[in-house]
Amino acid sequence: MQLHFSASVLFFIISITLYQIPICFCDDYEASCSSSFDCGNIKNIGYPFWGSERPEDCGYPGFKLDCYYDYAEITIINDTYRVLQVNYSDYGLRVVRTDFWHNSCPTSFTNSSIDVNLFEYRPDSHNLTLYYDCSSPPVSLSYIRSTKFNCTEYGTEVDSYFITEVPEIDATGICASTLIVPILESQVRYLQENSTVENLKAAIDEGFVLVWKADNAQCNDCRKSGGQCGYNTSSSEFTCYCRDGPVPSTCRSKKSKIGLIAGVSAASAAIFFFLIGLWVFFTVRRRKRVAEQSQTKDLFLAPYSRGVTSSTTTSSQSVPSYVTSKPESLQHSFFYGVKVFTYAELEEATKNFDPSVELGDGGFGTVYYGILKDGRAVAVKRLYESNLKRVEQFRNEVEILARLKHKNLVELYGCTSRHSRELLLVYEYIANGTVSDHLHGDRSQSSLLPWRTRLNIAVETAEALAFLHESDVIHRDVKTNNILLDHNFCVKVADFGLSRLFPNDVTHVSTAPQGTPGYVDPEYFQCYKVTNKSDVYSFGVVLIELISSLEAVDITRHRHDINLANLAINRIQNHQVHELVDPLLGFERDDAVKKMTTAVAELAFRCLQQDGEMRPSMDEVLQILRGIQREGYGGHEEVEKKNNMVDEIMLLKDAPPLCSPDSVADNKWVSSSTTSTSS
Known part of the structure; x- marks a missing residue:
């Protein structure tokens, strides 16, 4: 290959290269601080924490983590704490002192102290006072109860006590040591009701929450401007790493660097050969990028040839696809039989994707409320990235x-084309939020879903999933947040981004674990194999949510009950279904409700079996639910259901009005049948 460079071309390349050098240098900082890191069992940690392979410049002084095989530790002043959770939504760090982990008798009888410049106790923290080596109980008042436990000191057992009713009592002369241990307020109430030594250890193991202070506001501003948060150890100041260099606050736009170009015409032959190599490198990378773009294009080409002509004929036998040289023509084509919208149309429909019409965030994109020119209300999903994975x-x-039509599946109105600057999907607008909203979200405070409605939601969701399985499709992300409700509380199952077509001649699909914590099939994590029984497991969690009104994952519950599936299996196995059922459903006072909820719990127990082969099929689940519904409400269920639900629906209509287009609530989407009212 022969390369010919004129003097002017060489001058231009050298200038551009020197222009880019400082930018590339800064990108190294940005890249190293942009990636999160895992420390023990704590995942996806970022600023202000550092440690392991994450450099100190990407964190904040006092937030170094020591990483071990299955846990992480942080040292605050002179005490070491085990890290239980990092919550970026409220800057909460849940910790427990290391020498108190699984232990109520520490090695050092000194109170902990925190750096008030970096941390403050969250309001739900409570001081529990422990008294060690006591000659008698530290209180004499009959109405203050103390609980005794033993500790070994220098080989000898000594009597120790803890008290939950009051923060501290002067035990001078009675006890050798007094120690204050922070715990959560919820654990204090638990100890008051169950004052045992084992529960004391469990309460301490739950830890307490510190709110960190590490230039939080500056970091938020830095991230919003496109930078990465860090700390300059030389100047002892917060630093925002930007593409054009580190700055003390937020990123700025790149400034003109024409001054760097002056005098470059005298570049040496060494730079010339360096640039030849650089040119070869970018040429190879460009060819690779073109190949990827070609592959991306191929993903879209095949569907256009199926049942669609490229001519402008108006034959009733085919759908016309108008060929144009403009990427976003005002004329419409079709993709898999659904309408292809232009980016400009959807931009106009959503007020230029105004945050005020944002309906919520999903795993792959943000959903916006919009109104098309024909007056239809729609939900527009805007995928986060347009890379090859997102295209797939x-x-x-x-x-x-496009190929599956069912009354309980959300309807897809259309999408953008492969030429569009962004990948957008257009759905019908479902106006009554999600099942999750009504069970434990914003709508749960204003209205209660009656049992009859909940059972009907279970039946209709099962109908949708059974239809998908019959059509060789696995949903893979079944959860209450993906089950939408229209104004009549009828189900619309949504979010098929993770779904897989399931060929008839295979038993499973091998894939990396994806999905939502609390709903994912445990076999999926073990074998990386997804089957239609994976949907059955997730649906089992949904059934438990419907009868309990509890969330699938809740870290405020006891550590053995954080995962709702584990909690449910434990209660059902121990014949304690009554502890699982939402008391507002009338379990104790209505025999019919008691019988039906018990039957649904037993069905959920079968769905939640660890071994997928032990779970029923989705069709069998549907038949059982229909049987429970039919037996619970009599043989004329289908006729009576609509009439009997009228009063319940009217009560529910007293809830807050349907989502306003100007709301920023974290709801899903809403139905075109409610367009006139919601607009």
Whole structure:
């Protein structure tokens, strides 16, 4: 290959290269601080924490983590704490003192202290006072109860006590040591009701929450401007790493660097050969990028040839696809049989994707409320990135929803084309939020879903999933947040970005674990194999949510009950279904409700079996639910259901009004049948 460079071309390349050098140098900082890191069992940690392979410049002084095989530790002043959770939404760090982990008798009888410049106790923290080596109980008042436990000191057992009713009592002369241990307020109440030594250890193991202070506001501003948060150890100041260099606050736009170009015409032959190599490198990378773009294009080409002509004929036998040289023509084509919208149309429909019409965030994109020119209210999903993986998920959802039509599946109105600057999906607008909203979200405070409605939600969701399985499709992300409700509380199952077509001649699909914590099939994590029984497991969690009104994952519950599936299996195995059922459903006072909820719990127990082969099929689940519904409400269920639900629906209509287009609530989407009222 022969390369010919004129003097002017050489001058231009050298200038551009020198222009880029400082930018590339800064990108190293940005890249190293942008990636999160795992420390023990704590995942996806970022600023202000550092440690392991994450450099100190990407963290904040006092937030170094020591990483071990299955846990992480942080040292605050002179005490070491085990890290239980990092919560970026409220800057909460849940910790427990290391020498108190699984232990109520520490090695050092000194109170902990925190750096008030870096941390403050969250209001739900409570001081529990422990008294060690006591000659008698530290209180004499009959109405203050103390609980005794033993500790070994220098080989000798000594009597120790803890008290939950009051923060501290002067035990001078009675006890050798007094120690204050922070715990959560919820654990104090638990100890008051169950004052045992084992429960004391469990309460301490739950830890307490510190709110960190590490230039939080500056870091938020830095991230919003496109930078990465860090700390300059030389100047002892917060630093925002930007593409054009580190700055003390937020990123700025790149400044003109024409001054760097002056005098470059005298570049030496060494730079010339360096640039030849650079040119070869970028040429190879460009060819690779073109190949990827070609592959991306191929993902979209096949569907256009199926049942669609490229001519402008108006034959009733085919749908016309108007060929144009403009990427976003005002004329429409079709992709897998659904309408292809232009980016400009959807931009106008959503007020230029105004945050005020944002309906919520999903795993792959943000959903916006919009109104098309024909007056239809729609929900527009805007995928986060337009890389090859997102294109595949985009095509996957279009292909599945375009060919599958069911009354309990959300309807896809259309999408953008492969030429569009962004990948957008257009759905019907479902106006009554999600099942999750009504069970334990914003709507749960204003209205209660009656048992009859909940059972009907279970039946209709099972109908949708059974239909998908019959059509060789696995949903893979079944959860209450993906089950939408229209104004009549009828189900619309949504979010097919993770779904997989399931060929008839295979038993499973091997794939990396994806999905939502609390709903994912445990076999999925072990074998990386997804089957239709994976949906059955997730649906089992949904059934438990419907009868309990509890969330699938809740870290405020006891550590053995954080996962709702584990809690449910434990209660059902021990014949304690009554502890699982939402008391507002009338379990204790209505025999019919008691019988039905017990039957649903037993069905959920079968769905939640660890071994997928032990779970029923989705069709069998549907038949059992229909049987429970039919037996619980009499043989004329289908006729009576609509009439009997009228009063319940009217009560529910007293809840807050349907989502306003100007709301920023974290709801899903809403139905075109409610367009006139919601607009």
